[in-house]
Amino acid sequence: MKQVELLHQPESPILVARLVLAFGSRVDPPGQRGRQQLLAGVLTRGCGELNAEDFANEVESYGANLRCDAGDDFLVVALKCNNDDANFLLPLLLNMLEMPSCERDQVNLERDLNMQTIQRMREDPFYLCHEKLRQLLFSDGPYGHDPIGTRNDLEKIEPKSLIQISKQLAAHSALLVLAGNPPSSLQEQCVNRISGWTNKIEAGPLLIPEPLENFAAVRCRTEQVVMMIGFRTIEIHNPDALLLRILQVHLGVGMSCRLFQVMREELGLAYDIGAELITRSSDSPMIWHLSCGIDRAPEALNAFLGEWRRLIEQPISAAELNLAVAKIKGQEALSCETLSQRADRLAALLSYGLPKNHSELCLKKLPHISPAELQQAAKRLLQKPNLSVCGPAAALNDLKHQWQVAMS
Structure with a gap:
């Protein structure tokens, strides 16, 4: 993999850049959850x-958009600017990793902002339910926490330690994706600078085995119950990843999906419902979620379990498969409309070690996949469901008993 990739768009007045390092929240040390997002x-x-102040003024004086975030696997610096301003702003992006200042007062300010964000998020039942599910799937392992971390851990992170970590950024393998029409001299400058970095490649932290416990609950004073059924599945490189994506789209994408049609339209059980497959370099989680009224929560859980058993015991119909395939094709088309979207996609694929044409290869495989193959994939990958619920205490007790009976 080259360190600098170009998506050439000759007529584009805009330059988009994505600089990616394998420095996501999964490398947060024990007791310092949120360190990488704080650093970002x-x-x-x-x-x-x-x-x-000077840095912000420089960026804003050009009308550019610059942000930096740490996800589960990667730290990404994203820049969008006028092509004519790239000669100044693109070197500035590299300076962020080569010469970060990390002043103590700015570390403390950013930490305060992150803790305020955590406080707001903890008012959301879906967030509380999802965090409990993370623990069921990954315990205290690398993927067991939100990238933003926790208040207790953020309070323990010393500015001095963050400064030390920041000095190591240019010692890691990096990928820079440029989309637009940058001057060849600027592209060469980027290649020369990144090539001068140490480019040390470190293995990611090892995941710990999936916990045996499969139920978690968090009390919340609401008039509804939030439920999430989660499965710890496979990494993005696995050949079964495409089959899992088809199942996720079939179950939870759009108003024509299986869960929406059955649990909301036919049974009237859910206010909100869907299914997500979160891409990871190792053990991606698949999550089914819903919210419902307190009085109908037992019925909703029973229907949720019924859909899980159906997926494993029966192949989906040819019509359902064709609909899921059509949705995936639509998603692929919509996800590459803009220059920023195409840059994001290329950066993600190459960062995960996938070929540039990975999406095209997957689209070519779709017509050859059968319902029987999907059923076998569901049997292999969705055998151990985990349930996280959030709501009033009385409802949680009933749901826990119902779950234990069903799982026994």
Whole structure:
């Protein structure tokens, strides 16, 4: 894999850049959950001789958009600017990793902002339910926490330690994707600078085995119950990943999906419902979620379990498969409409070690997949469901008993 990739768009007045390092939240040390996201925020608060105010003024004076975030697997610096301004802004993006300032007052300010964000998120029953599900799937392993971390851990992170970590950024293998029409001299400058980095490639942290416990609950004073059934599945490189995506689209994408049609339209059980497959470099989680009234929660759980058993015991129909395939084709088309979308896709594929034409290869495989293959994939990958619920205490007790009976 090259360190600098170009998506050439000759007529584009805009330049989009994505700089990716394998420095996501999965490398947060024990007791320092949220460190990588904290670092990502601090990187936009000055570099080299520019303090936080000067840095912001420089970027905003060009009308550019610059952000930095840490996901589960990667830390990504994203830039969007006028093509004519790239000669200044693109080197500035590299300076963020080569010469981060990480001033103590800016670290403390960013930490306060992240803790305020966590406080707001904890008012959301879906967030609380999802965090419990993370623990069921990954316990205290690398994927067992939200990238933003926890208040307790953020309070323990010293600015000095964050500064030390920031100095190591240019010692890791990096990928820079440029989309647009950058001057060849600027592209060559980027290649030369990144090539001068140490480019150390480190193996990711090992995941711990999936916990035996498969039920978790969090009390919340609401008039509804949120449920999430989660499965710890496979990494993005696995040949079964495409089969799993078809199942996810069949179950939970759009108003014509299986879960929406059965549980909302036919049974009237759910306010909100869907299914997600979260891409990871290792053990991606598949999550089915719904919210419903307290009085109908037992019925909703029973219907949820019925859909799980149906998926494993019966192949989906040819019509359902054709609909899921059509949705995937539509998603693929919609996800590459803009220059930013195409840059995001290429950066993600190459960062995960997949070929540039991975999406095209998957589309070619779709017509050859059968309902029987999908059923076998469901049997292999969705054998151990985990349930997380959020709601009033009385409802949680009843749901726990119902779950234990069903799983026994």
